[in-house]
Amino acid sequence: MNLNFNSPLFEVIRDEKKCVKCKVCVVECSNKVHSYDEKKDVFKADDMKCVNCHRCVVLCPTRALIVKKYPLEFRENKNWSETTIKEIYKQSQTGGVLLSSMGNPNPFPIYWDKILLNASQVTNPSIDPLREPMETKVMIGRKPEKLEFDSNGKLITKIPPQVSLSMPIMFAAMSYGAISKNAHESLARAAEELGICCNTGEGGG
Numbered sequence: 001m002n003l004n005f006n007s008p009l010f011e012v013i014r015d016e017k018k019c020v021k022c023k024v025c026v027v028e029c030s031n032k033v034h035s036y037d038e039k040k041d042v043f044k045a046d047d048m049k050c051v052n053c054h055r056c057v058v059l060c061p062t063r064a065l066i067v068k069k070y071p072l073e074f075r076e077n078k079n080w081s082e083t084t085i086k087e088i089y090k091q092s093q094t095g096g097v098l099l100s101s102m103g104n105p106n107p108f109p110i111y112w113d114k115i116l117l118n119a120s121q122v123t124n125p126s127i128d129p130l131r132e133p134m135e136t137k138v139m140i141g142r143k144p145e146k147l148e149f150d151s152n153g154k155l156i157t158k159i160p161p162q163v164s165l166s167m168p169i170m171f172a173a174m175s176y177g178a179i180s181k182n183a184h185e186s187l188a189r190a191a192e193e194l195g196i197c198c199n200t201g202e203g204g205g
Contacts, residue, residue, distance in 0.1 A: 005089045007072040008047035012056075018064035019043070025056040025065060136167040140197075166195030175201035 012033060021043070025034040031049045034056060036042075050067060057065045074082045087098050141162035148157045171187050184200060191198035 004048075004093070006048075006086065006093065008050065008070045010050045010052045011047050011068050011070045012045035012050055013066040013068060014043060014045065015064045015066075018062045020062055020064075022061060024059050024061065028059050029056055138165045138168045139163070140165065163197070164195075165197060169194075170197035170199055173199040173201040 021036075021041075023036055025043075026036050030053075031051060033046050033049045035044045035046070037044060047070065052067050054067065057063075057067055074080075074085055090098060139162045142160040144157050144159065146157070147155060150156050171191055174184075174187075176184065178201065187198050
């Protein structure tokens, strides 16, 4: 028998005084968490299979079931968080790399939601363009260490190739294997029309 270092995410708690042994939880659970032992006349719950969908809790006629977050905690460590330790355990047992779709499981800040613009400065043209000039143009590329000009003020420093953007916005990377050609072409056309960037991703698939 192999040791399983992964603890369940949730714990199923059954109130034996309320349970009427109707077996609704056994029949309705899609993940086969609940089972009934006919010989011992007892219910069992495999916490490792529970995803906390609350189906058994809602369908139980006597409200005898409760699902809670599993109480096991790791010793506090500044270098190794509980999430990191659990991910290492899962990777060591499955041999796979854990991926998360539709966002990120970590609480990274969303800067876009915190941008504050003064409406008086974003009109086109600006209300006071001389005193309050506004420029969103961005140049992407290698920058020279210094600029040199001739006696007439003309730039003589050779500038490396630059990508000029109308504003610092870029469509996020999506692999060629993740979305269709039509979707990529639409994003590229939109980016060209707006004067911004479009990242096509790593090109797998």
